[in-house]
Amino acid sequence: MGTKAQEIVRLNVEELVEQLNRALADEWLAFYQYWIAAQVAVGRQAKRVAEELKRIAMEELEHAEELATRITQLGGRPLTDPRQWFEKTNCTYVEPPQDPKDLDKIVRDTIEAERCAIEVYRKLVELTAGKDPVTYQLALHILEEELEHEDTFENLL
C-alpha cells in the first residue's frame, strides 16, 4: 500500500484486515449456500426462487472480490484456504433442507444470512466512519446491496 494511502487509515490495519477477512468468509459461504440451493430446489415456485438465488449468489461473489481487493490494498492477505471460511465466518453456513421442495426453508435460511450480513456491514461502516474513507465507502455500498437482498428474499415468502 502507498505511504499516503496508509497514512489516511486511522485504524489498526491488522484488525481491520481481520474483520474484512471474516466478511470475505461470509460472502463465500453465502455464495455457495445460495448457489447450491438453486441447484437442488424443486417444486412449483422453484424456478423463480432459483433464479433469484443464482442472481444474488453472483452479487455475493462480487462482494468477495471487492473485499479481497481492499484487503490487498491494505497490505493484507485474503483468506487463501477454504477451510478458513468456517473458522472465520460471522454468519455460518446452512445446508439446503433434505426435502428439496421445502422452498420456504431455503428462503428463510437465506433471509437469516442476509440479516447477519447486514449486521456485519453495519458494524464495518461504524468502525471505519471518519477513519478509513475507502473501506467505509465499500462497506456502505455492500450494506446497501445486502438490504436489497433481504427485501428481495422477503418478497419470495
Ligand SMILES: [Fe+2]
Ligand atoms: Fe454479500
Ligand SMILES: [Fe+2]
Ligand atoms: Fe446478500
